[in-house]
Amino acid sequence: MRKSQVFGHFLVVCLLAATSAWGQAGTNSGVIAGEVDDSSGAKVAGAKVAVTSPALIEQARETVTGDDGLYRIVNLPPGIYAVTATQTGFSASKREGVEITTGFTATVNFSLTPGSVTQTVTVTTEAPVLDTQDSVVQKVISNTILEALPIGKSASDYPALLPGAIAPAASQDVGGLKGEQTQGFRIHGSAPIDFTQLRDGMYYGAMTGGGSNQLSSNNPTATQEVQLETGGYTAEDWNNGGHVNIIPKSGGNAFHGSFQADFGNKALQSGNVTPALQALGVNGSSSIRSLYEVAGGIGGPIKKDKLWFFADARHWISSSNQAGANFFYDANEAAPFPNNLYYAADPSRPAYDVNTYTDIGLRLTWQATKRNQFTHNFIQERNCNCFYTISSGLLAPEATTHHWYVHDWRDQVT
Known part of the structure; x- marks a missing residue:
């Protein structure tokens, strides 16, 4: 058998082993997800959503909303987070005190109001305590x-x-x-x-x-x-x-x-x-x-x-x-x-x-x-x-x- 074939078989075995190990694994992080709307209820596409926390070694992590206004930030270690949504032509909106625990998906939605992006509106509400997105x-x-x-x-x-x-x-x-x-x-x-x-x-x-x-x-x-x-x-x-x-x-x-x-x-x-x-x-x-x-x-x-x-x-x-x-x-x-x-x-x-x-x-x-x-x-x-x-x-x-x-x-x- 040629060396290339031996290497190919070895690679397949490694991939199968990795897949098996992945299937047996749990999780060690949480998720923050939600949607961004404007004051009329229309979905805001392309809005930047950033999360910050002392639990993040990089201090901040961000993503952008899709055409449906939805966003999802994964692999967040347990900790207390602040979530900010910004888009041109709207005032920035910020939610603080969002607690993430292992396996928990926190739903954080935003309703942006027209204004300057340099203005930040801090929304004070209770942090989400119910996971409505996972079945575990x-x-x-x-x-x-x-x-x-x-x-x-x-x-x-x-x-x-x-x-x-x-x-x-x-x-x-x-x-x-x-x-x-x-x-x-x-x-x-x-x-x-x-x-x-x-x-x-x-x-x-x-x-x-x-x-x-x-x-x-x-x-x-x-x-x-x-x-x-x-x-x-x-x-x-x-x-x-x-x-x-x-x-x-x-x-x-x-x-x-x-x-x-x-x-x-x-x-x-x-x-x-x-x-x-x-x-x-x-x-x-x-x-x-x-x-x-x-x-x-x-x-x-x-x-x-x-x-x-x-x-x-x-x-x-x-x-x-x-x-x-x-x-x-x-x-x-x-x-x-x-x-x-x-x-x-x-x-x-x-x-x-x-x-x-x-x-x-x-x-x-x-x-x-x-x-x-x-x-x-x-x-x-x-x-x-x-x-x-x-x-x-x-x-x-x-x-x-x-x-x-x-x-x-x-x-x-x-």
Whole structure:
């Protein structure tokens, strides 16, 4: 076979792979669209519509209306926008405070009045909160809400904010006591394995077995918002279950950052073992052994309007003593065979689990040209679900395994 044919076949395979990856991808941006009319209701063709926001590395993006007076500006990162419409012979019209979230299309219409283009009329109305152009059923949760609500630390807790979502009973968390044991949920009768997790709109598939994602954690200080999709997917989507799309923070033309630290201990924990349960032989409940998290991130310009960065790091440990479970010891080591084969529980050494998550990340945004922008998002994790499944109560700690994930690298370029 000639080299040209081999290259041609290779190119076809690459195109098919790219098409498949595109079909599995979500979104990481929003849209502003609408129409421009004059005071009589006639459509204004050729009007320039510009959007500005600190979220845009190029600061401003513009388009012109078609013959039908319609316009559409896509791929807008989450943020607060101002939209301005101008046309010769009309006063400029401006709308401020338009909030864009992931997957949201904001409808912003203009009615231009005759006048000088140097005059600007600022229209004060409520920002659009209803998406009338897309069919996707979703809920977007901002980082501010995630930080304010008393939910756990893992991605498995996001469905708690979603009406109708059903998470496995063993995955329900209070105060971050559990690690990333499982992150799936069911919605509208779907199976847990139909769940999909995305980062920045991209399915990364890193050792993810259906709905069970025991590998990846998420740094809350590096999260801009979380998009929860539950229905109305496009025909290209291969999964009918719930989608969790984690949108990372980006840099900016000004330095910004956040830091958080929290902890818990046994003294802050209550129990529910009543005298009636104690009479049945229940000696106590599981208790906190170690629980703390330290996380932070900082972003800003490397070169304003050209190259941004956001760097982050996180260390989280969650460990609990398991009620009714202990390590074992050879109580009859000196006894003759076969009596020396039996082990006894060591009450001085209660069994416990250990979930550790350490990650560092770096996100770069580069405005190469006026029409071309690139992002690079790199994350390295070192995680362990140690004494895995000890909480089931069916295994001795010596019979469990340590699930180490070293090193988990995610490298995304868009």
